[in-house]
Amino acid sequence: LILCHFFKRCTSRAALSLLAYCYFQIQEFSNAADCYEQLIQIHPEVDDYKLYHAQSLYKACMYSEAMKATFLIDNPAYQTKVLKLQAAIKYGEEDLSGAKSLVEQQPSEDPDTEINLGCLLYKEGHYEDACKKFTTAMQVVGYKPDLTYNIALCYYSMKQYAPALKYIAEIIERGIREHPELSVGMTTEGIDVRSVGNTLVLHETALIEAFNLKGAIEYQLKNCKFRTNLLHCVSLQELDPVTLHNQALMNMDSKPTEGFEKLQFLLQQNPFPPETFGNLLLLYCKYEYFDLAADVLAENAHLTYKFLTPYLYEFLDAMITCQTAPEEAFRKFDEMAGKLTEQLRKLTKQVQEARHNRDDEAVKKAVNEYDDALEKYIPVLMAQARIYWNLENYQMVEKIFRKSVEFCNEHDVWKLNVAHVLFMQENKYKEAIGFYEPIVKKHYDNILNVSAIVLANLCVSYIMTSQNEEAEELMRKIEKEEEQVAYDDPEKKIYHLCIVNLVIGTLYCAKGNYEFGISRVIKSLEPYNKKLGTDTWYYAKRCFLSLLENMAKHMIMLRDTVVQECIQFLEHCEIYGKNVLAVIEQPLEEQRLHTGRNTVTYQARLLKSLIYEIIGWNQ
DSSP states (O other): OHHHHHHHHSOOHHHHHHHHHHHHHTTOHHHHHHHHHHHHHHOTTOHHHHHHHHHHHHHTTOHHHHHHHHHTOOOGGGHHHHHHHHHHHHHHTTOHHHHHHHHTTSOTTSHHHHHHHHHHHHHTTOHHHHHHHHHHHHHHHOOOHHHHHHHHHHHHHTTOHHHHHHHHHHHHHHHHHHOGGGOTTOOBTTBOOOOOOSOHHHHHTTHHHHHHHHHHHHHHTTOTTOOOOGGGSSOGGGOOHHHHHHHHHHTTTTOHHHHHHHHHHHHTSSSOOTHHHHHHHHHHHHTTOHHHHHHHHHHTHHHHHHHOOHHHHHHHHHHHHTTTOHHHHHHHHHHHHHHHHHHHHHHHHHHHHHHHTTOHHHHHHHHHHHHHHHHHHHHHHHHHHHHHHHTTOHHHHHHHHHHTHHHHTTOHHHHHHHHHHHHHTSSOHHHHHHHHHHHHHHTGGGGGGSOHHHHHHHHHHHHHTTOHHHHHHHHHHHHHHHHHHHHHOTTOOOOHHHHHHHHHHHHHHHTTOHHHHHHHHHHHTOSHHHHOOHHHHHHHHHHHHHHHHHHHTTSOOOOHHHHHHHHHHHHHHHHHTTTSBSSOOOTTOSSOOOTTTSBHHHHHHHHHHHHHHHHTTTO
């Protein structure tokens, strides 16, 4: 730091030039620009410094300053380089027409011209044409990591994940082979690999971009087992904005507080990944922080038009409106749904016409557009249905779903939610089975991939329609798979069969058969060290609270042996529940629950004391 301070104050051309070069290599572009500015003042005749100064400003996202700096270079020998830099600046400013006019002034035989046109086509959403441009350029210049990444990105945007992964694999393999000093793919469990720094070499390999894109594809394919080893070669302090953004999203379920902190931090940076703004707002809505979402929208009106599509803005606006004016929100969702259904009908017609004309390209294009429109329609439909779901008006929810059957009858999310709403009506278990069964059968060979609550609801539906054999067969299948997992990984906790039994026990308690229901609940949590968790405790304590309420009202009487069984169960929960949270707190709550009280142990003691009080043991 002392040397840097000294070099900056000195007038030595060699020292300043070296310092500027070093700053540029370690990505500190603002400092590099300062050094080159001093060099220009000392040696105004050197045009290289003027170009490097403009490049540093561009890299620092100081676009207007960079453009002004390019105007100071009047040497004809630098014209092509200046034009390329000016086009890049316009591209960074999202002035695509300005960038295009500058690119078209460049020599057509220059491969960079083809690449730049490809970038412009990609930005305009013409992914296939962009891919062709990048492929043509690669045939001329040979393998380049950034160019290979561009091709992979085009395939990803076209949802052609197999070729995208092929190009990504090539980037990673070459990066590992040609740059062993980066230690990518050479991680050892329990040992932290040294940081290699956020260097220009690392960026030139396109490894960061490749791993991020691979992560995005695995995320889309719902491959939860995917773990990128990228972070082992870049320390947390050196993470680039895209990696930080993706890390926040991928770990949101397990570390939501950290995820929000990372996205909020990114929003204060310039630049930040364009998806950050929309994703932060959507996650606020998902976790029901609607006031925060409204505040962020109000405070960042200038970002709204730049980073939110009209569809996303309307959706977020309706979601926020739900909290204060549900009827108005329903109307907004209805308008959105109307536009999207009209679009879906037009696209359906286009698909039919293209198939009739045997135009495969047109079919492919129309089907992709239809899928995109459907992915927009489903969240609107679910948000609309949720308004009535929260009011427990399940018949109205079913009515909304039936109106959408024309487009959604093959969509898994739609089928799952139809099953749930039929199940909740308590007189449509047979219909619910018709929707739950295909979901379970689809994953029957890996049944633990199915949500535990889906399996539980299907079992209950079987029982309520006197299909006990089917329920038992399903439970045997779950038990068999859990035993296999326990054999492969003895330390792993699995709650599927436990939750199924808890839900069945809850059903019997709700029907008034507390002795059988509570007995089922107790047995489901054995062994406690494997089965006692926050979710399983939630189901168990609900049954006990219902039991205690009815005992306090003298509506039921339990045999002494059952009471003793309950007390023994709660004592076991005291022992094994010391480190088990009773409630998972919302990530951004200002007032935290008392750590000593937010445990299963504390709540089990509380329930035990209530039992003693009701049976008069302490009198």
